[in-house]
Amino acid sequence: MDRTDGAGAPAGSGLPLAWRDQSHVLDRLVTAVWIFDIDHCRVVWANAAALDAWSAPSLAELQARDLKADMSPAVARRLRQYQGDFISHDATFTEIWTLYPHSVPRPLEVRLSGALLDDDRMAMLCEARDEASLQPEALRSADALLHTKLMISLHDLDGRTLYCNPAARASFDTPHQDLPSRFLHRRDYERMMEQIHSDAEAGLIAEVICAAGQRWHELTARSCHDPVSGRPSILVSETDVTELKEAEALAQSRAHHDPLTGLPNRLAMPARFGALVRKAEQRGARIGVLFIDLDQFKAVNDTLGHLHGDGVLMEVARRLSELRCEDDAVIRLGGDEFLFLATEGPEEPDRVEALAKRILERLALPVHGERRKLMVTPSVGIACFPHHGTNAQILMQRADLAMYEAKSGGRNQYRFFDETMRNQREEELELLADLREALRAGHILPYYQPRYSPCTRRVVAVEALARWMHPERGLILPSEFIPLSEKSGLINQIGLTILEQAVRQRCEWQRQGMDVSVSVNVSLRQLCEADFAATVQRILEADGCDPRRLELEVTETLLLEENPAVARNLEKVRLLGIRIAIDDFGTGYSNLARLNEMAVDCIKIDRSLIQGLPRNEEIVRLVIAMCNFMQVTIVAEGIETLAMAEWAHRHGCHELQGYFYSCPVEAGQMEGLLRGEPGLAQPARTRAWIGDQIGRTRIVTAPA
Structure with missing residues (x-):
């Protein structure tokens, strides 16, 4: 017979049409039975025992409840899984669920099956038995299995699936996908099973095939028994680590690619x-x-x-x-x-x-x-x-x-x-270690070579040249260590120490009444340093050196460089009053426009041109004419004979430099030359020549 609830709704309302003739029977059952509309998350019908289970005063009140409002995403996903399984193969499930009518927990053992509504949508028939006698731990573990994102599944030893929690069920490609087919590579499954047989548990990260496609899972598998049949089984828990693996792969790729x-x-x-x-x-x-x-x-x-x-x-x-x-x-x-x-x-x-x-x-x-x-x-x-x-x-x-x-x-x-290269390299490395120690110990020293003015018959400047006084090998010339210092990046440090010592020595000579300019070679690397000009200024100020008595020599190859840093540094040092000289001029391509832009004060004709006289006389005369046109001081390098000296003087070179006057000498010997001691450092032929001449090219000190 039909029952009317408190709201006046007939007891059969909400039941599928095919069931309505049995509604009075369903209503008299002591088992709680209700039909749940999965799509709309509402109860569409419930018998009296179900109303009691839901603490509902009437069917109408229970039907009006929006159960989606308090439903977790995990439960919603699980219900969709049920719906799909009901449609695909008329599945049934028995699980422990906890209802929360008016926020009061009500644990039930529920048998779930499909129920087709009048509009052909698949709903869920729920038959519940009170499980109030269950221990709290059992209830909580069942609820945790439902809500956790950890994929937990149970399989027999052949890999057939016995149980999946909702997260595992969502991951599996089909509801009954067996364990071996989960693995993209069969060897990963076999490796896991070998570990289980030997150690009763296994852990690995493997590529698996699941509903979302190919993914990376971290799996932990343990040997256990099926609680229903008591047979040996395998409990597997899985976590999707695809994003982590992809991030690792990306980081690996970035770390290993330019x-x-x-x-x-x-x-x-x-x-x-x-x-x-x-x-x-x-x-x-x-x-x-x-x-x-x-x-x-x-x-x-x-x-x-x-x-x-x-x-x-x-x-x-x-x-x-x-x-x-x-x-x-x-x-x-x-x-x-x-x-x-x-x-x-x-x-x-x-x-x-x-x-x-x-x-x-x-x-x-x-x-x-x-x-x-x-x-x-x-x-x-x-x-x-x-x-x-x-x-x-x-x-x-x-x-x-x-x-x-x-x-x-x-x-x-x-x-x-070939092997000779290795021997050379070993010698080079040993020399480099010694060079670093030499810089630390102060063994890199300036030697000085005079620049003689034939018109005034005196030394007007000295060039500071780097020399290495090795404690075991003795004097080492720049040709051996300057290329190594450039290759190793030590050239800036060597250039700085020579500049500091040369400026200090020039000031010491000045205090002793010997007024002479000093020229120092600077490298391209030094001129590329943003603070080079400031460093030079600091050195001058520390020793109280007149900037007009300092000359910086740069190579002709710098004329080819249009480096903004170099140009700024040269401009700044010129503003300080420091002179700029072009060294080794005539050995390469000379950009005359660039030479004019640099506004140099001195050009030093390379020794190879001077020593090629008289064969290349026309070329040297052309260079001298160009220098005269630019109104710069002309220095002839590499003067080794009287004939060279006389030719250079006769053709307009303002200063002469070379072994004819003196080889590079240490500061004490240079001081003797500046004091007017002729021939102290000259070769024998030069000393003899100076003694025989009437003093017209005798080296004398400049007046203070």
């Missing part, structure tokens, strides 16, 4: 080399390690800017990649250094050398700026596996040595490593 060129970087080199070695050993091939350094690249950065420099590096990377075959690798080591790992099989015995020639051709790059054009070329050093070594780092070091030989030989060429 962000500018996209090439593998220095960190990637050992792995790339190892992979190529394994392939080469199978083929009986060898591997050429080609160390590539760009010539004149610093000039691109300094004169055209780092954007131009980056463009050159990207173009180099592109061209090298075009030369790469399948079993090769191109690596950017940093700066303007690249590594090409080339496989040379038995069928192509000369491939490495042919490749080196191609690299020389392909990397000869003209670089255009707004006002000038530069040419970047490569120097290439080559070491081969296994002939020159089997270790990646050793091969790279030996290729590096060969590359420096290529640079020393004139650049834009390649060299193969």
Whole structure:
């Protein structure tokens, strides 16, 4: 019979049409039965026992409740899973659920099955038995399994699925997906099972196949028993770590790739080399390690800017990649250094050398700026596996040595490593260690060479030249240690210590009544330092030196550089009153416009032109005429004979410098020359000549 609830609604309202004839029977059951509309999250019908379970005064009041308002996302996902399983294979489930009518917990054991509504939507039929006698721990564990994001599943030893919590059910590709089919790689499953059989538990990170596609899961598996059948089983808990693995892969990729060129970087080199070695050993091939350094690249950065420099590096990377075959690798080591790992099989015995020639051709790059054009070329050093070594780092070091030989030989060429290079390198490293100690101990000293004025017949200036007094090897000349200091970055420190000592010595001579100017060589690296001019000013002020008595000598090659930092420093030191001299003039291309812009005070004609007299007399006369036109002081270097001295004086050179007057000497000997002691440091032929002459070129001190 029909029952009317307190709101007047018939007891059968909300029931599917096919069930309404049995509504009076359902209403008399002591088992709580209700139908839940999964789509709208509302109870559409409940018997009297269900109203009691929900603490509802009437069916209408229970139907009016919006159960979605307090529903957790985990429960909502679980209900959608139920709905899908009801539709796909008429599934049934028995679980412990806790209702919360008016926020009061009501634990129930509920059998869940599908119920088709009149509009053909799938709802859920719930048959509940009171589970108030269950222990709190059991209720809480059941609730935790429902809400946790941890995927928990139970499987028999053959991998068939016995149970999935909601999170695992959402992850599994199908409701009954077995455990082996979860793994993308069968070996991961087999490895896990081996661990379980030996240790009763296993842990691993593996790629799995699930509803979301291919993912990375961290799995923990333990041997246990099925609580229903008592048979041995496997309990698996899983966490999705795909985002973490992707982040690790991205970080790994970034750590092992150069962000500018996209090439593998220095960190990637050992792995790339190892992979190529394994392939080469199978083929009986060898591997050429080609160390590539760009010539004149610093000039691109300094004169055209780092954007131009980056463009050159990207173009180099592109061209090298075009030369790469399948079993090769191109690596950017940093700066303007690249590594090409080339496989040379038995069928192509000369491939490495042919490749080196191609690299020389392909990397000869003209670089255009707004006002000038530069040419970047490569120097290439080559070491081969296994002939020159089997270790990646050793091969790279030996290729590096060969590359420096290529640079020393004139650049834009390649060299193969040989043992003499290693011996040279070891000597160089030993010398470099000694050089660092020499700077610390004050063994780098200025020697002084006079500049003689034939008109006034006196020394008007001295040039400070770096010398190294080695405690064991004695005097070491600049030709041995200056190139090493430039390569190692110590040239700035050497230049600074010579400048400080020369200025201090000049002030000491001044206090003794000997007024003489001092000239000091400065390198391009020093002039590129932003604070160079300020450093010079500080040195002058510390010793109270007249800036007009200091001359800085720069090489003619600086005329080719349009470096803003160099230009600013030269302008600042000139404003201090310091003179600028061009050293070794006439040995290279002279940009006359640039020379005028620099407004130099002195030009020193290179010794090679003077010593080529009289063969190249016309060239030297042309240089002198140009210098006279610019109204600068002209110094003839390399004067070694009376004939040279007389020719230079007769043709208008203002000052003469060379071994004819004195070789570079230490400060004490120079002081003797300044005091008027002729011939103290001259070679025998010079001393004899000075003694025989009527004093017209006798070295005398300038008046105070």
